[in-house]
Structure formats: C-alpha cells, structure tokens
Amino acid sequence: MTTTTPADWRTRPRPADEEGWIRRAAEVAAVLATDAAARDRAGATPYTEVELLKESGLVTLLGPAEHGGGGQNWVTAYRVVREVSKADGSIGQLLGYHYLWNWAARLVGTREQWERVEAEAARNRWFFGGAVNPRDNDVVVRDEGDTLVFTGRKTFSTGSKVSDVTVLEGVLEGTDRHVFAIVPSDGEGLTFHDDWDNIGQRLTESGSVTIDGVRVPWPDAAGYVDKEFRPRVYNTLNVPTIQLVFVNLYLGIAAGALETAAAYTRTRTRPWLHGGYEKAVDEPYVVDVYGDLTAKLWAVEALADAVAAEGQRLHDDPDAVTERARGEFEVRVAAVKARATDVALEVTSGIFEATGARSTASAEGLDRFWRNVRTHTLHDPVAYKRREVGRHVLTGELPEPTWYS
Missing domain, CATH: 1.10.540.10 (Acyl-CoA dehydrogenase/oxidase, N-terminal domain)
Structure with a gap:
C-alpha cells in the first residue's frame, strides 16, 4: 500500500x-x-x-x-x-x-x-480473525483437567496472519458440545497456510489453518461455567448478525462499482458513433443503465438499514430474545441477503454496458468488483435463503438455528 x-x-x-x-x-x-x-x-x-x-x-x-x-x-x-x-x-x-x-x-x-x-x-x-468454518468438523477439543487442547484443521480462517487474536471452534471429545475460545494468532500450535488463491476477495487472508495442540484454560471456554455450557437464545444470533455483514459487504462493493464506473463514463467513455450524441453521459441507454442500477441498489440499501435496526433491538436486550423473535429476524435477514446478492451481481456486471469495451482493460480494475461479489456470494446458497422466506410466508415456519440459518 x-x-x-x-x-x-x-x-x-x-x-x-x-x-x-x-x-x-x-x-x-x-x-x-x-x-x-x-x-x-x-x-x-x-x-x-x-x-x-x-x-x-x-x-x-x-x-x-x-x-x-x-x-x-x-x-x-x-x-x-x-x-x-x-x-x-x-x-x-x-x-x-x-x-x-x-x-x-x-x-x-x-x-x-x-x-x-x-x-x-x-x-x-x-x-480478530476466526477459524470457525462450520463445514470442517474435524477440530477436536480434549479436556485435560484445567486445560482444553484444540487439534485439527480448518479450510478457511479469514484474517489469519493479519489478526492479533483468533477465535477457535471445536467439539469437546466424546460429546456433541461445541467450544469457542480466543487465542493469540501468533501463539504456539497455530499454522496459517498461504493457500488462499481465489478469483476475488484476494486480500482477506482466508486460507486454511492447522491447529496443533493449542492449549486454552477452561475459564476461557466461552459460555462455560464449571465445565457446563450456559445456553441462551441470544447465542444463536451469530448467524443473522454475520449474514447482515455479508449484505452490507455486497451493497458496499456494488455502490463502489457504480461510483467508479460513473466516474469512468463521465471522463473516458466515448459516445456511440451512430448515436448522434457528443458525450456518453447524454446517451439514453447509458443514462438508463445508471438510473436502473442505482434505483435497485437504493431499494436494497433501505431494506438493509431497516433490518439492521430490527436486529439492534435484539442486541439491546440479549436476555429477552425469544425463539420467535430470533426466527422472525432471521427470515428478514434471509430476504435482504437474497436481494443484496442479486442486485450486487447485477450492478457489478451491468456497469460494463455503460462504460464500454475499453473499460475492460486490466489496468482499470473494474472487474474486481464483480469478482469480489461473485466469490463471496457463494458462501452459502442463496436459494436456501429464499426458501426460509417462502416457508415462513406459506406455513409460518421459522428457520431452525443452524450454522447457516
């Protein structure tokens, strides 16, 4: 930099x-x-x-x-x-x-x-970084009296080498109980591998990590008292909370794509030689592209802000969060996640209709917006988010708390 x-x-x-x-x-x-x-x-x-x-x-x-x-x-x-x-x-x-x-x-x-x-x-x-990829379930936590020992591997560990501390997650040996703990990222037993080589989100340090005998005192096991976990409904709010992070990540990338593309169009896009216009900003189809994409983006931004305010009310009183309130919030998050995914993909690919062929030059870097959105929106299938909304509308069903809902 x-x-x-x-x-x-x-x-x-x-x-x-x-x-x-x-x-x-x-x-x-x-x-x-x-x-x-x-x-x-x-x-x-x-x-x-x-x-x-x-x-x-x-x-x-x-x-x-x-x-x-x-x-x-x-x-x-x-x-x-x-x-x-x-x-x-x-x-x-x-x-x-x-x-x-x-x-x-x-x-x-x-x-x-x-x-x-x-x-x-x-x-x-x-x-903070996090080695908590839920699809990797091979991190075992062994109880050694006053100490817990984490051993295993995670495919993704976003933040890895740039983090000061890392959140670990594993399953207590011989049980189905999950354990979370925060450890120093440069501590003994953590090895971050430089194997994040994807088309987008290239600087997220999201490669794999080996966890080899990382020792954690029992008092640092999150939510445990005398080796017993104290559950609350609020514990399950991690998924809708991070999914709203995703939503705002996508909307931000899309807004950045529009701003960057508009600046390019004002200064460098040439009008079509058969269109009869002297400037690209006067081309009706160019104006329409920006108007259409901006209107769609603004609509989803408004929904995202409304859902964030709904979630804040739950964060303000954690002990009062009920299963119903949590489930209804997750449905709203699922809805905005689906719309943010669609509009971000449409915006980051649609800008090229207005910027023109020369804007695809590697030096311009306009493709990074689409690559970033395309990479991260594959985190979990958006069809399952739409299903959460549809099931709730048709049957009143609320999503069961999982690692992804």
Whole structure:
C-alpha cells in the first residue's frame, strides 16, 4: 500500500456519533481507493491496510467507550462495513468479520468473559480473525483437567496472519458440545497456510489453518461455567448478525462499482458513433443503465438499514430474545441477503454496458468488483435463503438455528 495514514487521526477527537463514524469510514475508503486495483492485482498480505483500520479507530468501533472503544452499535458497524467496501471489498470483509468475532464473546460467553475480552480488545486494538468454518468438523477439543487442547484443521480462517487474536471452534471429545475460545494468532500450535488463491476477495487472508495442540484454560471456554455450557437464545444470533455483514459487504462493493464506473463514463467513455450524441453521459441507454442500477441498489440499501435496526433491538436486550423473535429476524435477514446478492451481481456486471469495451482493460480494475461479489456470494446458497422466506410466508415456519440459518 503506497498511501499514508492521515496524521490528524491521531490528534482529532474520536467521532462521537454514527454519522461521525461513517465519515471516518469514508476517509478510510478514500485512502484505500487510491491504489485498490493495484493492491488487488498484487495480492499482498494487507498488514498496512489493517494498520489503517487501527489508526482510524474503526477496529474499536463496537468496543466500550470507557476502555477506548467507539461505543457504537451494530447499525453503525454495518454502515461502516458498507462504506469501506465501496473502495475495497477485501478490507470491508476483514473489518466485518472482525466485528463479528469481537462480538462473539458477548454472543456466546458469560458476562464476566465478554466484559474482559471487550475491554482488552479496545485497549489493545486487537484485530480478530476466526477459524470457525462450520463445514470442517474435524477440530477436536480434549479436556485435560484445567486445560482444553484444540487439534485439527480448518479450510478457511479469514484474517489469519493479519489478526492479533483468533477465535477457535471445536467439539469437546466424546460429546456433541461445541467450544469457542480466543487465542493469540501468533501463539504456539497455530499454522496459517498461504493457500488462499481465489478469483476475488484476494486480500482477506482466508486460507486454511492447522491447529496443533493449542492449549486454552477452561475459564476461557466461552459460555462455560464449571465445565457446563450456559445456553441462551441470544447465542444463536451469530448467524443473522454475520449474514447482515455479508449484505452490507455486497451493497458496499456494488455502490463502489457504480461510483467508479460513473466516474469512468463521465471522463473516458466515448459516445456511440451512430448515436448522434457528443458525450456518453447524454446517451439514453447509458443514462438508463445508471438510473436502473442505482434505483435497485437504493431499494436494497433501505431494506438493509431497516433490518439492521430490527436486529439492534435484539442486541439491546440479549436476555429477552425469544425463539420467535430470533426466527422472525432471521427470515428478514434471509430476504435482504437474497436481494443484496442479486442486485450486487447485477450492478457489478451491468456497469460494463455503460462504460464500454475499453473499460475492460486490466489496468482499470473494474472487474474486481464483480469478482469480489461473485466469490463471496457463494458462501452459502442463496436459494436456501429464499426458501426460509417462502416457508415462513406459506406455513409460518421459522428457520431452525443452524450454522447457516
């Protein structure tokens, strides 16, 4: 990364409200945008980019204000992810996943655990990664008295080498009970493999990890008291919460694609030689493309903001979350996830109709928006999200909490 961190971030007062933090995120996006295409091609480990997130204060957005955090809620966090993703989908994903794993202690842990984790994370500006891919079920957790030992492998570990701490997940040996714990990313027993080589989201450090005898004290097992897990319905809110991160990641990438394409069209797209117009911005079909795609994007952004506000009401009173409230929220999340997927794919491919053949040059980097959306939207089949909505409409069925619903 060739750009530098604005020096006045260190001297300016920290933002105090949602709009202030969104402006700060826009400043970060402006820095990232200067060389986003080049960094995407290089695919280098984004150490500098993560330091930018730390210097700007975005990593501590959800942290308690009394410990140096931003004291903000999920409504703001989603908007910040969307803003950063306009410039760089990879860094937007890293930040969004960081927010979820930072919040995991509160979702799963006891009050004593999450208060300690959130205070330390805010004070030390921890950047979180997660080795919690649910389709890999071979991480075994062995009970050795006062200590738990994690051993196995995960195919994906987003954040890996750029993280300060990593959330681990495994199954307690001889049981069906899952255990979550937070460990130092540079600790003994964790080996991150440089095998993330996909067409999009190239800078997310999402490769595999080997977990070889990572030791964790029993008191650090999230949600466990005297080796027994204390379940709450709120524990199951992790899926709709991260799915809304996905939604805002997709919408941010789509908005960035539109903004970048519009700038190209204003300055470089040539009018069609048989159209009779002197400028591309006057071509009726070009105007129609931007009008159509923008209207669709704005509609889904409005739905995403509404669903985020609905979710915040659940986060505001975790102990009062019921199975019905959680299920109805998941249906709403599923609906906006389906629409965000469709509109982001349409926008990131449709812009080329308005920018023209020359815009497909590799140096322009316009393809990265589509590659990023196409890669991440395959995380889980969108048809199953539509099914959740359809089943609820037709039968009143609520989605059963799983790793994906």
